[in-house]
Amino acid sequence: MNVWKALGLAGMVGVAATGALVVRSERKRRAYAPEEVRDQLHRRFAAISGEPNTAPAPPLSRGQQLRSALRFSRAR
Numbered sequence: 664m665n666v667w668k669a670l671g672l673a674g675m676v677g678v679a680a681t682g683a684l685v686v687r688s689e690r691k692r693r694a695y696a697p698e699e700v701r702d703q704l705h706r707r708f709a710a711i712s713g714e715p716n717t718a719p720a721p722p723l724s725r726g727q728q729l730r731s732a733l734r735f736s737r738a739r
Contacts, residue, residue, distance in 0.1 A: 723731065
């Protein structure tokens, strides 16, 4: 076997092994225990529920929409 072929093959094996190690460590880093996920969700919910909750305005009836449109057109 040619020396350059052996070096090229060894380089390809090294790149593949490094990629596999990076993927494995990334997978471990992103893996969360169910308790961690639950705690994080509880913290987010507590932060949201701590703010005052304003109710959205009820939708306008068809008559209110028409009056509003007519009022707008007369103002021009």
